[in-house]
Amino acid sequence: MMDFSLTEDQIAFKKAAIEFAGRELNEGAMQRERNREFNQAGWGKCAQFGIQGLTLPQRYGGLEMDILTSIAAMEGMGYACRDSGLLFSLSSHIWTCEMPILKFGTDEQKERYLAGLASGSLIGGHAMTEPDFGSDAFSIKCKAVKNGNTYVLNGTKTFITNAPLADILLVFAVTDTTKKFAGLTVFMVEKTFPGFSVGKCEELMGLKTCPLGEVILQDCEVPEENRLGGEGAGAAIFNSEMEYERSCLFATHVGAMEKILDECISYAKVREQFGKPIGSNQSISHKIADMKVRVELSRLMLYKAAWMKAQGKRAPIESAIAKLYISESYVQNCLEAIQIHGGYGYSTELDFERHLRDSVAGKIYSGTSEIQRNIIANFLGL
């Protein structure tokens, strides 16, 4: 039976996350956004609260929370934290670095990296996208050639979340060109490895506080013990990772949408025009009703996909639907919030224009909206 209602403990933990984020992460957020500055102190506070270790076993210093509890906490973070760049950085760290190592790593690899990732002393991410291959992810050209007990990696990765600060990145590279998508292999590349460097940092429309940049691998030497899974396991790791990311990363978006909705309701009740609250006009109240529908349906899809992952089931179509619907709803709700707030909504004094800039990225990363529709259509036999 499908049941993803939250327990009292899960609700309490979500509330704790809301209180923590509101209290500890927002001071100076607007200025950091203008300066494109990562909240390093906030990263440390999140680690102390347990965010980086949400899903990791206690033996590595994690909280060992189940997936539903983890996304409830991240939804709370999304509700209260005004720094989407930090949230995106945290989410990438959790879902695209920690989870693959936890799922596919050897005991020795887990011992080596997970405690540092849980404590926040290590920053992680993954590196798949290349300058010429975004949506066509499995056509990447980065090569890994085995030489004794070492692999030599050559290639360039772009739009890599956390790259400028990352201590470890899961790099996808081709080890067998004849096997196409099945010839990909994943390597845990540390920033200190010879031949690893970070190139230009991208300046983006939103997510400005998230460190994001180019990774250059020039005869980068990676020890064999840093291969994650076997040769050719890259596609399986990528698909697993993407299911988690599409099912769970967007929890922060649902939280943000809820916050925006609350603010619109409050504003519509007190803002008067023509002698009455604007919320008494159906043109406004219907907008807000539609926003509420999008929040609720987004949450249902988020929790359904996460619940399936928690059951150990595959959720390729559910995670694609969740990602598609949540990311597009977030953009739509931001536009409606700006419209409801009029000139104030369009100003940078309120937070809606920042939300809008941040929300657009969600339609692009983790597979564009078009790719999600392709996945759904393919599963329908089209």
Place this chain on the structure above:
Amino acid sequence: MKDKTLIQQFIMNELMRGKNVSGLEVTDNLIETGVIDSLGIQILISFLERNFSIAIADEDLIPDNFESVDAIWAFVTRD
């Protein structure tokens, strides 16, 4: 009765549509010929889990298990 022709038929009907590949022998390499691509493997896994009442672990999604109809049959019928 479920046999390897069920797999063969599924691949021909669902994964080879629109691709410039004619015919399918049980020993044909599905990966090198592009019959199974990154999305196709997910669709194939769903089909196999549903029709053979098995749960396929991510760790088993390696090329050796999916490179031909014979290989897939051996994989889904292994002890």
